Amino acid sequence: MADTDLDILVSRVIDGRAGSSDWSALEARASADAGVWKELALAQRDHAVLTAAVRRETAKAEAVRLPRVATPAAAEIPPTFAFPKTVSVAARARSVGTWAGWAAAAAMALAFVGRGTVPMLGGSEGVRAGLTSQIESAADLFNRYLDTGKKAGTVVGETPDRKVIDVVPAADGHGYDIFYLRGVVEKQRVDNLYRFTTDETGQQAPVQLVPEQTPRKFRKPAV
Amino acid sequence: MQHQGVEDLAGPDQRGGLSDAAAAELAAADAARARADRIAEAAVCGDAHALNExxxxxRRWVAAILLAHKPxxxxxxxxxxxxxxxxVRKVGEVRDPKAVRPWLRTVAINVAHAAARSGKRRESDERMGGAEGTEDAFEGRGRDHEAAPESLAEYEQGRLLMQLAEQLPDGYREPLLLKAIHDLSYREIGEILDLPETxxxxxxxxxxxxxxxxxxAREREEEDRRLGLGSAGRV
Incomplete structure (x- = not known):
């Protein structure tokens, strides 16, 4: 049966809010029913366990930052993707991972990019045909780099995924600026492969790999 | 039996005196609230730094509200x-900066309910869902784990209590989860939920x-299952 008085007394003890009158009341209840102490102990145990679980879950909040706001003050902040040189590669990857969560919210805005294609912003046919154009967009130049690289065999292609690293409300109030990473897979032929190992004196020494020992770690990406 | 009525126990304020700890808590809460009001006002007016602050x-208690309402x-x-x-998009629409917290709670509840309506399953399904994923989830606590080190049994017990808390009425579940975040006082919880402290x-x-x-009740069921008793097995 619910006993609100006792519940409140127990709750105050758990939360460290019990004053002397509360303790007196609790002791009076316990002198008549020793089970009160057991109730207190169980309630304290539940509270400790629940608190640990809630704190563990809500700790995730510390990783969630606001999208940057475009104000004069915010404009002075360096771009998110200009990582400090002291940050490790792993830390960079974690940072990108954190922002990658914005992908869901930014999915619609990113839809224009399409999968594996680059928007043609004018003059692209002329460029592809090898014609010179006085005004070339960045997209045209990027496409030309991809095409030329593929012909030369130095570019395999562009990776299909984009990693969203920042979303900023546009300064003019219309829409959002989305910052994202694009990846290009390049290829280069070398005569030999070496792996660095540590010899018995603790020095780094290159060891040449023979072809049959060379695992095919990298597959040609689907582009 | 010596017994105080509910009226006497309804709250420290109504007992006519405060313990030293409660008085100190109130004073600290007043100062924190005044600062929070200034930050909220600046944020509503478009100050980016205030908005971040x-x-x-x-965000921590917002996460607790989401926990209370999310699928x-x-x-x-x-x-x-x-x-x-x-x-970021709508805080400027809040008319009373002092109402930012209840407004933020409403936003969080709406987001949680929208997720429930969407019915989309995400990767976290496997991470936090069935019991078979418990050990992986335990191992994967990583940087999120701030509390004292737990055993797997304690971790599982915490997960179970969170699941049981889902069965509590909204009016009880929210304050209970908010209180589990240590740095929130009853008064602050009352401000968020727009309810009196008592x-x-x-x-x-x-x-x-x-x-x-x-x-x-859950422990009794488990015990019955272990002993091979059905629901009718217990007298």
Whole structure:
């Protein structure tokens, strides 16, 4: 049966809010029913366990930052993707991972990019045909780099995924600026492969790999 | 039997005197609230730094509100990002800066309910869902784990209590989960939920009682199952 008085007394003890009158009341209840102490102990145990679980879950909040706001003050902040040189590669990857969560919210805005294609912003046919154009967009130049690289065999292609690293409300109030990473897979032929190992004196020494020992770690990406 | 009535126990304020700890808590809360009001006002007026500060000082309890309302499979981090996005876009529409906290709670509840309606299952389904994923989830606590080191049994017990808390009425579940974040006082919880402090105290007390009863019932079921008794096996 619910006993609100006792519940409140127990709750105050758990939360460290019990004053002397509360303790007196609790002791009076316990002198008549020793089970009160057991109730207190169980309630304290539940509270400790629940608190640990809630704190563990809500700790995730510390990783969630606001999208940057475009104000004069915010404009002075360096771009998110200009990582400090002291940050490790792993830390960079974690940072990108954190922002990658914005992908869901930014999915619609990113839809224009399409999968594996680059928007043609004018003059692209002329460029592809090898014609010179006085005004070339960045997209045209990027496409030309991809095409030329593929012909030369130095570019395999562009990776299909984009990693969203920042979303900023546009300064003019219309829409959002989305910052994202694009990846290009390049290829280069070398005569030999070496792996660095540590010899018995603790020095780094290159060891040449023979072809049959060379695992095919990298597959040609689907582009 | 010496017995104080509910009226006497309704709250420290109504007992006519405060313990030293309660008085100190009130004084600290007053100062914190005045500062929070100034930050909220600046944020509503478009100050980016204040907006960031507002988010940083409130995101933890917003996560607790999401926990109280989200479908089990939804990931708190994903939902928080949606709340953050809404906050940036709409905080300027809040008329009374002192009402920012209740407004933020409403945003969080709406986001959680929208996730429930969407019915989309996400990766977190496997992470927090069935019991078979418990050990992986335990191992994967990583940087999120701030509390004292737990055993797998304690971790599992915490997960179970969180699931049982889902069965509590909204009015009890929210204050109980908010109180589990140590740095929130009854008064602050009352401000978030727009309820008197005494009501918060009563709801937390009753919520704890109900959670204990649910846990006890669950323990009895487990015991019956171990002994091979069906539901009719217990007299």
């Amino acid at each position: 507002l988010w940083n000082s409130n 089990r499979w939804a990931d708190v981090e994903d939902l928080l990002q949606e709340v953050a996005m809404s906050m 009501t918060i105290e009563t709801r937390i007390a009753r919520g704890r009682r109900q959670l204990r009863e649910l846990a006890a």
